[in-house]
Amino acid sequence: MAAGTTSAASQVSSPVGIVAGGGAMPFAVAESLAARGITPVLFPLRGACDPARVEQFRHRWISVGQLGRAMRLFRQEGCRDLIFIGTLVRPSLSEIRFDVKTLRLLGNVIRAFRGGDDHLLSGVGRILEQDGFRMVGIKDVAPDLLMPEGCISRTWPSGTSKSDIERGRAVLTALGPFDIGQAAVVIDGHVVAVEDIEGTDALLARVARLREEGRIRAATGRGVLVKAPKSGQDLRFDLPTIGPRTIEGVAAAGLAGIAVIAGNTIAAEPQAMIALADAKYLFVIGLPA
Structure with a gap:
């Protein structure tokens, strides 16, 4: 499978191993797989994944830096196909306790750490694929969790918002090679903020603070959050995500809506997200790739 692409038509083998970070997405993927008759096996990362929710699924705990143990557990559970999903605060190399297998691959691991999250995940993915595993993406295992094309809210973007969306897409395309972030806020043609290591929630909180401080003078209900994968990104890893929390952040930032790819x-x-967007008169639109 070529880097930067993935195929929803690929034949996923059951069971599928889910290397699970924080948040709700690992469990949503597991539920989507189970609904389609594919057995999910969670490999929750210690310190990141919610222990209470893990218990409802077949699972084996793993730790960052323990590649040898993780590979043994993947094989014991019969998981050839693997997906990385969920949030993870990246540890520094000095904080990780490596097992023997990881130490043997240390050069590759260090190279994977020298870049953004997508670079790290794709680097670890290549290590696993060299050992006989296959990395898959959301498109392969849970396409129902992906944003459809078109406006999914009752509110639609205005002409000004459409112009802001195009400016945001252009900015993210230009920034993509620098691996900075996957989101930008544009208000009346002005790029007021771009995502950094803090993530989208912090980006929106920053815009809300700038409004409170009078640094943003535009009226509330104007401006757009635009999210897109980085150019050249391996689409099996680290896709942009939106949900109800994003809607809350957009509303607090005084924006008009969200545009994503x-x-x-x-x-x-999605249902909770749409209901909240409608209640707050925000638009949520999926743009053609």
Whole structure:
């Protein structure tokens, strides 16, 4: 499978191993797989994944830096196909306790750490694929969790918002090679903020604070959050995600809505997200890739 692409038509073998970070998405993927008759096996990362929710699924705990143990557990559970999903605060190399297998691959691991999250995940993915595993993406295992094309809210973007969306897409395309972030906020044609290591929630909180401080003078109800994968990104890893929490952040930031790339953005808790967007008169639109 070529880097930067993935195929929803690939034949996923059961069971599928889910290397699970924090948040709700690992469990949403597990439920989507189970609904389609594919057995999910969670490999929750210690310190990241919610222990209470893990218990409802077949699972084996793993730790960052323990590649040898993780590979043994993947094989014991019969998981050839693997997906990385969920949030993870990246530890520094000095904080990780490596097992023997990882130490043997240390050069590859260090190279994987020298870049953004997508670079790290794709680097670890290549290590696993060299050992006989296959990395798959959301498109392969849970396409129902991806944002569809078109407006899914009752509110639609205005002409000004459409112009802001195009500016946001252009900015993210330009920033993609620098691996900075996957989101930007544009208000009346002005790029007021771009995502950094803190993530989208912090980006929106920053915009809300700038409004409170009078640094943003535009009226509330104007401006757009635009999210898109980085150019050249391996679409099996680290896709942009939106959900109810994103809607809350957009509303607090005084924006008009959200625009994301259809088919390449995860929509977490979509029904709750749409209901909240409608209640706050915000638009949520999936753009053609």
